[in-house]
Amino acid sequence: MTTRILTVDEAVSLIHSGQTLVVGGFGMTGYPTRLLTALAETDVGNLTYISNNVGEPGLGGGLLLRRGKIRKAIGSFFTSNPEAVQAHLANTLEVELIPQGDLAEALRAGGSGIGGYYTPTGAGTRLAEGRETRVIDGVPMVLVKPLRGDVAVIRAWKADKAGNLQYRMTENNFNQAAAMAADLVIAEVEQIVEVGDLEPDFIHTPGCLVDVLVESKLEPDMLGTSANVAVSRKKVDAHRLVIAHAALEELQKGDVVNLGVGIPTLVADLIKPEHGIVLHSENGMLGVGPEPSTGGAMEHPINASKVPVTALPGASYFDSAMSFALIRGGHIDTAIIGGLQVDAQANLANWAIPGEPILGVGGAMDLAVGARRLIITMTHTDKQGNPKLVPECTLPLTAANVVDVVITELAVFKFIDGRLTLTRLLNGHSLEEVTSKTSAGFAVDLGNF
Numbered sequence: 001m002t003t004r005i006l007t008v009d010e011a012v013s014l015i016h017s018g019q020t021l022v023v024g025g026f027g028m029t030g031y032p033t034r035l036l037t038a039l040a041e042t043d044v045g046n047l048t049y050i051s052n053n054v055g056e057p058g059l060g061g062g063l064l065l066r067r068g069k070i071r072k073a074i075g076s077f078f079t080s081n082p083e084a085v086q087a088h089l090a091n092t093l094e095v096e097l098i099p100q101g102d103l104a105e106a107l108r109a110g111g112s113g114i115g116g117y118y119t120p121t122g123a124g125t126r127l128a129e130g131r132e133t134r135v136i137d138g139v140p141m142v143l144v145k146p147l148r149g150d151v152a153v154i155r156a157w158k159a160d161k162a163g164n165l166q167y168r169m170t171e172n173n174f175n176q177a178a179a180m181a182a183d184l185v186i187a188e189v190e191q192i193v194e195v196g197d198l199e200p201d202f203i204h205t206p207g208c209l210v211d212v213l214v215e216s217k218l219e220p221d222m223l224g225t226s227a228n229v230a231v232s233r234k235k236v237d238a239h240r241l242v243i244a245h246a247a248l249e250e251l252q253k254g255d256v257v258n259l260g261v262g263i264p265t266l267v268a269d270l271i272k273p274e275h276g277i278v279l280h281s282e283n284g285m286l287g288v289g290p291e292p293s294t295g296g297a298m299e300h301p302i303n304a305s306k307v308p309v310t311a312l313p314g315a316s317y318f319d320s321a322m323s324f325a326l327i328r329g330g331h332i333d334t335a336i337i338g339g340l341q342v343d344a345q346a347n348l349a350n351w352a353i354p355g356e357p358i359l360g361v362g363g364a365m366d367l368a369v370g371a372r373r374l375i376i377t378m379t380h381t382d383k384q385g386n387p388k389l390v391p392e393c394t395l396p397l398t399a400a401n402v403v404d405v406v407i408t409e410l411a412v413f414k415f416i417d418g419r420l421t422l423t424r425l426l427n428g429h430s431l432e433e434v435t436s437k438t439s440a441g442f443a444v445d446l447g448n449f
Contacts, residue, residue, distance in 0.1 A: 003161065003162060003163030003207055003210050003211060003212065003213055004211065004212050004213070005161065005192060005212075005213045005214075005215070006212050006213070006214055007214065008034055008035060008038045008188075008214055008216065009038060011035060011038075011186050011212050011214045012035060012038045012039045012042060012044075013042075014151070014184060014186070014212065015039060015042075015044055015151050015153075015186075016044060017043070017044050017045050017046050017047070018046045018047070019047060019048070019149070019150040019151055020047070020048040020049075020050065020148075020149040020150050020151075021047055021048065021049050021050065021051075021149055021150070021151050021152070021153055022050045022051070022107065022147070022148070022149035022151070022152040022153070022178045022181050022182050023036070023049060023050065023051035023061060023152075023153050023154070023174075023178065024051070024152070024153070024154035024155055024173065024174045024175030024178040024179075025051065025052065025053075025055075025060075025154075025155065025173060025174065025175070026052055026053075026170070026173035026174065026283040026284075026302070026306070026320070027053060027056075027080070027224065027225075027226055027302065027306035028055065028056060028059060028060070028222065028223045028224040028225070028226055028297075028306075029170060029171055029173070029223065029226055029283075029297050029302050029306070030154075030155050030156075030167065030170070030171030030172060030173050030174075030175055031055065031060055031155055031222075032060065032153045032154055032155040032186075032187075032188040033055070033059055033060040033155075033188075033222040034188055034214070034216040034222065035153050035186060035188045035214060035216075036055065036060035036061050036063065036064060036153060037059070037060055037063055039064060039069075039153075040063040040064045040066075040067050040069060044069065045068065045069040045071075046069070046071050047064065047069055047070050047071060047072075048070075048071060048072045048073075048074065048149075049061060049064070049070045049072070049073045049074070049075075050073075050074045050075065050103075050107075050147055050149055051073075051074075051075050051174070052075050052076050052077060052100060052103060052173070052174055052320075053075060053076075053077050053078060053080055053081065054070070054073055054075070054078055054081050054084050055081065055224075056080065056081055056224040056225065057081055057082065057083050059222070059224055060222075062081055062083065065081065065083055065084060065087060065093070066083055068092060070093060071093070071094060072093070072094040072095070072096065073093060073094070073095050073096070074095075074096045074098060074103075074147070075096075075097070075098065075103060076097065076098055076099060076100040076102075076103050076360070076361055076362055076363070077100065077359075077360040077361070077362045078095060078359040078360055079357070079359045079360035080306075080360070084359060085357045085359055088357055088359060089357060095359055097127060097358065097359070097360075097361050098127070098144075098361075099121050099122055099127065099361050099362075099363065099364075099365040099366055100282065100320070100324065100361070100362050100363040100366060101119075101121055101282075101320075101323075101324030101327060101328060101363060101365075101366035101370075102119060102121055102122070102144050102366075103147070103174070103320075104174060104177050104319070104320035104321040104323075104324050105117065105119070105144065105177075105321055105324065105325075106144050106145065106146055106147040107146075107147050107148075107174065107177035107178055107180070107181040107321075108177045108180065108181075108321045109144075109146035109147075110146035110147045110148035110180070110181040111148070111177065111179075111180020111181040111182075111209075112180065114146060115145075115146065116143050116144060116145045116146060117143075117144055118134065118136060118141035118142065118143055118144075119141060119142055119144055119328065120139050120140065120141055120142075120328070120369045120370075121142070121328065121365045121366045121369055121370075122142050122365050123139075123140035123141060123142050123369075123399075123400075124140060124397060124399070124400045125365065125396065125397045125398065125399070126352070126396045126397075127361065127365070128142045131143055131144075146181075147181060148181045148182065149181060149182040149183075150182060150183055150184065151182050151183070151184045151185075151186065152178045152179055152181060152182035152184070152185045152186065153186050153188070154175040154178050154179055154185065154186070154187050154188070155171065155175060155187070155188045155189070156171075156175060156187050156188075156189045156190075156204075156205070157171060157189065157190050157191070158189060158190060158191050158192075158193060158198060159187060159189040159191075159192050159193070159198075159210070159213050160192070160193050160194060160195045160196070160197055160198045160207070161192060161193075161194060161195050161213075162195045162207040163187070163206075163207030163208070163209070163210035163211075163213060164198055164203045164205070164206060164207040164210075165179070165187055165189070165203065165204055165205035165207075165210060166198055166202055166203055166204055167204050167205075167317075167319075168190075169285075169300070169301040169311075169317055170281070170283050170284050170285050170301040170302050170317060172204060172284050172317060172318065172319045172320075173283050173284050173319060173320045174319070174320050175205070175319070176204055176205055176319035176320075176321070177319060177320065177321050179205045179209045179210065180209060184211050184212070185209055185210050185211050185212070186211065186212040186214065187205075187210050187212065187213055187214070188214045188216045189213060189214070189215060189216070190215075190216070190217060190218055191215065192213055192215045204319070218298065220296065220298060223296060223297045223298065225306060226296055226297040226302050226306050226307070226308060227296040227297060227298070228294075228295070228296040228308075229291050229292055229293075229294065229295060229296055229300075229307065229308045230294075235262075236266065239379065239409035240263050240266055240409075241266060242409050242426055242427050243263050243266075243377045243378075243407050243408065243409055244263060244264075244266035244267045244269075244270055244377070245270060246407045246412055246424070246426055247263075247264070247267050247336050247375055247377055247407050248267050248270050248271065248275075250334075250375055250405055250407070250412075251275070251277055251334060252333075253275065253276035253277070254276055254277075254278075255277050255278070255333040255334050256278045256280055256286070256331065256332050256333045256334075257277055257278070257279055257280065257332070257333060257334045257335070257336065258279075258280045258281070258282060258327065258332050258334070258335045258336070258337075258367055258371065259279060259281075259303075259304075259335075259336050260304070260335065260336060260337030260338055260363075260364065260367065261304060261305045261338065261362075262338040262377075263338055263377040263378070264336040264337060264338065264377055265303070265305050265307070267336060268288065268290060268291075268303075268309075269290060269291070271290075280323075280326065280327075280332055281301075281303045281304050281309075281323075282304045282320070282323050282324065282327065282363040282366075282367070283302065283303070283304055283320060283323065284317055284318050284319055284320055284322070284323045285301055285303070285309075285311070285315065285316070285317055285318075285323075286315060286316045286318075286326075287311055287312045287313075287314055287315025287316060288301075288303055288309050288310075288311070288312070288315070289309060289310035289311055289312040289315070290309065290310060291307060291308065291309055291310070292308055292309070292310050295308060296308050301317070304362075304363070324363070324366050324370075327363070327366050327367055327370040327371065328366055328369070328370040329370070330370060330371075330372055332367075332370065332371045332372065333371070333372050333373060334371060334372065334373045334374075334375060335367040335368070335370075335371035335373070335374050335375070336375045336376075336377055337350065337364055337367055337368070337374070337375075337376060337377070338350055338376070338377060338378055339376040339377070339378040339388065339406070340353065340378070340382075340388065340395050341388050341389075341390050341393045341394065341395050342376055342378075342388065342389055342390075342393075342403050342406050342440075343389075343390050343391060343392050343393045343440060344390075344391050344392070344419075344420050344440045344441060344442075345392070345400070345401060346400075346401045346402060346403040346404075346415050346418075346420075347392075347393050347397055347399070347400050347401060347402070347403070348368055348374075348376060348393075348397065348398045348399050348402055348403050349393040349394075349395035349396060349397055349398055350364055350376075350398045351364055351365070351396065351398050352395060352396040353395060354395070354396075358396075364398050365398055365399060368398050368399035368402045369399050369402060373404045373405070374402050374403050374404050374405070375404065375405040375406075375407065376403055376405065376406045376407070377407050377408075378406070378407075378408060379408060379409060380408035380409060380410045380411075380434075380437050380438070381437055387437055387438050387439040387440070388408075389406065389408075389413065389420070389438045389439065389440045389442070390439050390440050391439060391440050391441065403415060406420075408426075409426065409427065409429075410425070410426060410427075410429040410433065410434050410437065411424060411425050411426055411429065411434045412424035412426065413442060416443070416445065419442075419443050420440055420441070420442040420443070421442060421443040421444070421445050422434065422442050422443070422444045422445070422446070423445055423446065424446065425446065431444065
């Protein structure tokens with residue numbers, strides 16, 4: 001077992017045109033920015049890039065993209081980089097979308113010698129088209145094949161000279177799985193220490209998986225929008241706060257809850273210790289606390305919105321494969337996610353709009369089928385005034401027959417005995433107004449709350 005310690009330039013010289021790169025990181029956290037930036041300065045191109053995202057504009061993989069060195073990107077969320085959208089529209093970037101949990105598990109499978117696995121994630125959706133599907137124990141399951149690359153480029157917090165790696169806070173994310181899923185593994189690390197200086201109990205990736213170490217100090221300019229909580233893009237208005245307060249009232253003491261991006265993130269700011277609710281973040285954290293008043297990802301973990309957060313007493317960190325195993329395995333009591341449409345059959349559409357580039361699916365498909373209870377928070381109508389509660393979804397499905405509760409700024413609906421039912425009017429809105437803005441048929445039971 002021999003791990004080489006190289007400079008950044010020496011390490012990237014081992015990567016060649018036409019290869020497939022597996023890249024760790026979630027947003028810019030736990031992301032090998034220095035190595036990817038150096039790679040962008042070389043003549044290497046025609047790369048296939050497997051990662052959750054492609055970095056922010058001009059940073060890391062974002063610089064590779066800007067310079068036309070990525071031919072194909074395989075991952076779950078590329079819309080965070082508008083240059084990826086532009087490249088795809090210009091037909092210079094091929095994109096293959098895969099749900100976030102499948103990305104983590106497919107990499108783990110690729111590094112474990114597993115020929116594939118079946119999952120309920122994505123069944124009945126556009127992403128399942130052309131893929132083998134079978135019913136197992138009454139549940140539609142989609143076959144996901146393993147992912148593996150020629151080179152993995154990852155980031156860890158510490159390494160010893162034998163290549164053992166230790167990750168910090170939410171910087172593990174996809175790195176642990178990526179380290180298993182390539183023939184050559186290059187790890188960019190904050191600090192290299194002597195063999196024996198890392199406690200065996202705190203080693204996350206064993207040195208037998210790591211071929212090359214590169215020491216590179218983390219700098220704020222490597223973290224993009226996660227560098228400071230002050231750049232949080234959270235949108236707060238009166239309607240959204242009404243929805244968030246109503247969502248909080250649906251939760252029970254002791255619930256383990258995942259909050260999606262957008263309106264659901266506002267719920268986190270309302271939770272108090274006496275609520276006894278434990279928040280889960282899909283990038284690898286249980287016990288999420290409120291946003292810090294200052295600081296960024298240099299000092300704090302981040303949540304699924306890539307915003308710095310705090311860790312409550314008893315919090316824990318883990319990699320993305322474990323995080324989505326918790327989701328798909330039914331260990332999350334409630335997921336609160338956004339929606340574009342919900343129909344009378346409890347189907348959800350929230351990831352794709354016809355006519356717009358479909359470059360991001362994230363973890364919504366995993367959450368929709370894995371959480372024990374699914375709450376959808378959304379405005380009652382779209383920007384054109386069209387109802388979002390509809391007889392049948394016209395947008396591409398995220399998951400079928402999964403929604404339990406829908407909360408808008410006007411009302412709360414629940415699926416009771418399989419029927420969409422209005423259970424509560426919010427903020428003084430009338431039944432007549434709700435009816436006029438809802439195209440799906442619904443029952444009324446205002447005594448249910």
